[in-house]
Amino acid sequence: MSVEKISVRLKIKTPQLKQQFKKNLRSIAGFNISNGIFSHRIDLLIFELGDEIEKDFEHIHVLRNSGEIDEVFFISDHYDEVVVRQAMRAGAKEFFSQPIEDKEIKGALETLKEKRLSMVGNDSPKNGQIIHVIGSKGGVGATTVAVNLAASLAQKESIQSVALIDMNLLFGDIPLFLNIVPEYNWSEITKNISRLDFTFLNNILCVDNSGLCVIPSPNYLSKQHAAKPEIIEPLLNVMQHMFDYIVIDGGQSLSGISQKILEMSNTVLLVTVLNLPCLLNTNKLLKTFHSEGFPPEQHVKVIANRFMKSSDISLKDAEISLEKKVFWTIPNDYKTTVTALNRGKALTQSAPRKEITKNFRELATKLCHMLEKNKKAPNSQARPEGI
Ligand SMILES: Nc1ncnc2c1ncn2[C@@H]1O[C@H](COP(=O)(O)OP(=O)(O)OP(=O)(O)O)[C@@H](O)[C@H]1O
Numbered sequence: 001m002s003v004e005k006i007s008v009r010l011k012i013k014t015p016q017l018k019q020q021f022k023k024n025l026r027s028i029a030g031f032n033i034s035n036g037i038f039s040h041r042i043d044l045l046i047f048e049l050g051d052e053i054e055k056d057f058e059h060i061h062v063l064r065n066s067g068e069i070d071e072v073f074f075i076s077d078h079y080d081e082v083v084v085r086q087a088m089r090a091g092a093k094e095f096f097s098q099p100i101e102d103k104e105i106k107g108a109l110e111t112l113k114e115k116r117l118s119m120v121g122n123d124s125p126k127n128g129q130i131i132h133v134i135g136s137k138g139g140v141g142a143t144t145v146a147v148n149l150a151a152s153l154a155q156k157e158s159i160q161s162v163a164l165i166d167m168n169l170l171f172g173d174i175p176l177f178l179n180i181v182p183e184y185n186w187s188e189i190t191k192n193i194s195r196l197d198f199t200f201l202n203n204i205l206c207v208d209n210s211g212l213c214v215i216p217s218p219n220y221l222s223k224q225h226a227a228k229p230e231i232i233e234p235l236l237n238v239m240q241h242m243f244d245y246i247v248i249d250g251g252q253s254l255s256g257i258s259q260k261i262l263e264m265s266n267t268v269l270l271v272t273v274l275n276l277p278c279l280l281n282t283n284k285l286l287k288t289f290h291s292e293g294f295p296p297e298q299h300v301k302v303i304a305n306r307f308m309k310s311s312d313i314s315l316k317d318a319e320i321s322l323e324k325k326v327f328w329t330i331p332n333d334y335k336t337t338v339t340a341l342n343r344g345k346a347l348t349q350s351a352p353r354k355e356i357t358k359n360f361r362e363l364a365t366k367l368c369h370m371l372e373k374n375k376k377a378p379n380s381q382a383r384p385e386g387i
């Protein structure tokens with residue numbers, strides 16, 4: 001596989017610091033330090049913040065918007081959480097506060113290199129697995145499940161790349177859950193459908209600080225640029241080449257777009273809560289899938305969210321009424337989920353040791369095993385795990 005070198009420009013005023021970055025860049029194959037002015041696109045800009053931070057961020061924003069630079073690493077003379085947040089919003093991939101150790105720089109460069117290699121390495125397409133999360137009713141936790149499952153998958157060592165798509169085309173709230181301020185959203189895809197390829201998507205995806213690549217929904221409804229079912233197939237096809245896993249927060253929609261995703265999904269997680277209205281809706285959805293003939297019964301997994309052993313309706317009652325096993329239960333922990341939401345962080349970052357976070361990690365592992373197994377035996381009629 002031949003891969004072009006990653007072009008790097010250093011905008012570092014402090015001489016020793018500039019030397020330190022040069023030394024580390026030269027110690028890793030695959031980077032090319034560019035000396036010229038911004039006459040052509042630069043893959044990575046390493047930028048030392050000065051005294052006028054606002055102006056610096058504004059400048060970077062303009063450069064990124066014009067497409068002159070792709071990734072940015074920021075350097076600051078001290079650590080300040082507010083500045084870090086601003087840097088992330090300006091699209092920072094890394095934020096270094098001084099003093100900086102060589103191993104930090106090398107680690108960041110290696111990560112960037114690996115990510116680019118995995119993305120340009122289209123010689124071996126990834127055959128990414130599509131996980132479609134839908135809620136049986138509003139507020140049951142579909143977004144919580146989609147975000148935290150995607151974040152848990154992204155943390156796994158065996159997984160290189162995970163995308164998260166918000167299909168709540170009106171008022172999707174993934175940016176809130178991850179505290180990201182996306183420059184682009186769904187409408188860019190619909191406006192540029194003829195340009196839909198790896199390079200285009202790579203430029204518009206919003207990457208959060210845990211490495212998740214997000215396609216958010218638009219902030220307002222525009223009929224002209226609304227997502228359409230015919231866009232879904234080419235979009236997911238390109239994404240399947242780029243990512244190991246594509247998690248879709250489908251909300252409650254069963255629109256034409258949703259139908260297309262259901263057809264293409266490797267697994268559908270139907271999120272419910274063990275109360276009567278939610279279980280009735282879950283039943284209706286399962287019956288709808290059955291009568292439509294898709295998704296196949298074994299692809300649909302019921303997830304009981306906010307699960308409490310003491311609830312009026314037991315797991316067994318629910319399974320009898322649904323005539324289907326519950327694939328997974330997620331404990332009820334409002335405080336931890338809401339705190340993570342208010343902090344704009346996934347549970348893996350906000351509360352790594354809590355029971356609910358461990359539960360999401362285990363769910364990610366179980367799904368990985370199941371999907372890998374199904375990949376190896378795609379036509380197997382055997383009932384997949386968990387049914
Ligand atoms: N396991 C859980 N335990 C306790 N609270 C939870 C749990 N999962 C989600 N919640 C809380 O439920 C609320 C709704 O969650 P979320 O936004 O994920 O639901 P949703 O199905 O996506 O809603 P919507 O229909 O508005 O898109 C949030 O306040 C969230 O913190």
Ligand SMILES: [Mg+2]
Pocket residue numbers: 142143144168173251
């Ligand atoms: Mg939601």
